[in-house]
Amino acid sequence: MSNRQMALPEPNSDFYNMLGTLTDEQQIMIQDIRMFMEKEVAPIISEYWQRDEFPQELIPKTGKLGVIGMGLDGYSCPGEGAVMEGLMAMEMARIDPSFATFVGVQGGLAMG
Numbered sequence: 001m002s003n004r005q006m007a008l009p010e011p012n013s014d015f016y017n018m019l020g021t022l023t024d025e026q027q028i029m030i031q032d033i034r035m036f037m038e039k040e041v042a043p044i045i046s047e048y049w050q051r052d053e054f055p056q057e058l059i060p061k062t063g064k065l066g067v068i069g070m071g072l073d074g075y076s077c078p079g080e081g082a083v084m085e086g087l088m089a090m091e092m093a094r095i096d097p098s099f100a101t102f103v104g105v106q107g108g109l110a111m112g
Contacts, residue, residue: 013094018087033088036065037095045096069107
């Protein structure tokens with residue numbers, strides 16, 4: 001074996017290439033979710049975990065993102081179905097599982 005180090009591939013949690021089956025619009029939605037999670041949630045979530053709190057100031061931004069009730073039809077919900085809702089949760093959980101749970105509870109238990 002040589003001493004030369006190989007570069008590691010980018011992290012990819014989409015083992016079955018589910019994202020590749022999405023429409024262009026759905027892929028944009030996933031990219032928007034990824035950017036939101038990386039720019040808004042990732043920088044602050046550890047601090048909130050340490051204080052046992054939830055970043056409530058992000059709730060209005062989450063609403064504007066249009067992800068609450070992703071799989072539901074009506075009530076201004078996207079109506080994207082269960083697969084898209086699962087992919088959204090996977091993308092959110094990549095940064096913070098508690099945030100993905102919050103969105104899932106609001107869209108599933110509260111609105112369902």
